[in-house]
Amino acid sequence: SYVVTQPPSVSVAPGQTARITCGGNNIGSKSVHWYQKKSGQAPVLVVYDDSDRPSGIPERFSGSNSGNTATLTIRRVEVGDEADYYCQVWDTLFGGGTKLSVL
């Protein structure tokens, strides 16, 4: 079965750029979506189809996908961006999630 790998955690200072990766064999050939999940709240779609942004999501959030790695990039990180981020690949599969800490 297809396996995707996310780093358990990423730390960044406010105002800096956070990059969260999602690795998988030839993942660049698949559509990748990203969700933000805060404790006690429903997930929020922040990027779909590798790099598209739903309405209402700040331009600070962007995505890319090539080769064996998809990346969610959050520029000018804010304290409010602190959350778990999940990639979703190949119809149904979620990555294990990455905890973004804003120090």
Add this chain to the structure above:
Amino acid sequence: EVQLVESGGGLVQPGGSLRLSCVASGFTFNSFEMNWVRQAPGKGLEWVSHISSSGNTILYADSVKGRFTISRDNAKNSLYLQMNSLRAEDTAVYYCAREGGNTFYFDYWGPGTLVTVSS
């Protein structure tokens, strides 16, 4: 405004059954495919089941296949999940989620309903 509201969660003993409901509003329900996704305490997101807009195509995760049944009533703008033979590992917050497009992403989610399987 798109809204999804789940109900039906609660405490159930192992081996028991529970039926979750999700009422949709703010969009043409019968035009969208729908899903259930869950998150166990301290764990990540896990896709559970998918149903097409007409109800003709249904998919399940291996972990629930044969025990859970997804259905929908387009006249009532409602999505359901019948859960039988529940196990402790089914304990989770269950979310209903709308599919936004052809690549299986979920653009709207309900707030979730907690299912606890314990004796």
